[in-house]
Amino acid sequence: MLLVGNGRLVTHDSLNPFMEDGCVVINENIIEDLGTTSEMKAKYSDYEYLDAQRKVIMPGLINSHMHIYSSFARGMAVPGKPSENFMEILDNLWWRLDKKLTLEDTKYSAYATYTECIKNGVTTVFDHHASPHSIEGSLFTINDVARELGIRTCLCYEVSDRDGKIIADHGIEENVKFIKYAMKDNSDMFKGMFGLHAAFTLSDETLDKCAKEMAGLDTGYHVHTAEGIDDLKYNLKKYGKRVVQRLHDFDVLGNKTIAVHCIHVNSAEMSLLKDTNTFVVHNPESNMGNAVGCSPVIELLDRGITVGLGTDGYTSDMFESLKVANIIHKHHLCDPRFGFMESQKMLIENNQKITKAYFKNDLGIIRKGAYADIIIADYIPHTPMNENTLGGHMIFGLSGRCVDTTIINGKVVMKDRVLVNIDESEILSKSREVSKELWNRI
Structure with missing residues (x-):
């Protein structure tokens, strides 16, 4: 007391x-x-x-979209010429890094990231994990660290076909195992979601498998949605559908689902998001850094869509994300009237609503x-x-x-x-050793 x-x-x-x-x-x-x-x-x-x-x-602050695994990219030199677009960033950096992650890397990424979150006043983290050659037990490993540090968290594994069907199936299995495990826990300190990478890395067959596995699970999906223009172009060319529509066709949207980014969406897709009560999460710094565009957050909010605020792994400081959310829309719309109230609404009011879909109390x-x-x-x-x-x-x-x-x-x-729960110096020293070994493997 x-x-x-x-x-x-x-x-x-x-x-x-x-x-x-x-x-x-x-x-x-x-x-x-x-x-x-x-x-x-x-x-x-x-x-x-x-x-x-x-x-x-x-x-305490809430981060409604985070990538713990990305922490070991800090300061890492990426071989070759600079990436010219978002797809090259994925190919040259993130998909090169996540393929090399071991459970030990995942563990110390979690230590480093959760420690930074706590030090920045973030008390609840919704994470979206990827380690395609070290999937089994990855969510449980992250959760063990969260328990040790005492931070509240909601975890998922991003299912993707980019590394083949077998690995996609392992991702589905890890999601289902962790969701069921979290459902049995009464602490209300951790929850599970069903992670998907993005529509452009998921076949209809895999989306159908995910939908079948979700039957009976009281949770939602956590998926990157129309982040880059290539996501939209791919889905239009291969499936004749825009991103949100295709996800909707597989029952991905819903009142517990987080559709991350939603940059390249049109009016009809916004209506689908609204009608299904799907959450959207805005990540302004990441969007600027990846040069993928500016999410139409002002219109999404005007339509009554619940848009929360995250960082996409770009930072662990939600105040920083708040500051950028305030100015990006002024700049994008060339209108200084926008951003101030909306950024606060996302961080304060709407992140509360997202957590309310998963945790029992406010x-x-x-x-x-x-x-x-x-x-x-x-x-x-x-x-x-x-x-x-x-x-x-x-x-x-x-x-x-x-x-x-x-x-x-x-x-x-x-x-x-x-x-108070760990020796931070010892943990960070070990993190430097582990990350150096990862860099050498990359």
């Missing part, structure tokens, strides 16, 4: 968005109460007290009954901070490196930027 008080409390609850001197009461893994520090200390005098020292207390919000996933950020504002100015402080002031304390499921997993 813990009180976290003496801080500027940001709740992300529209009914009580901000308290100048707030305190959160945690009982086991649930937020039991909140109010002023003096009130809560008097009411819960026997609870342990954590003094936020006038820093910002706020909900996440990404501080109110009674929600899970106690809370961060403290070392940020002292130099202009007024209140319910009307929070967005400006989040976008222009806060960053992941401000976070000095992270609490997940009621447990302090980082205090004063030191993780």
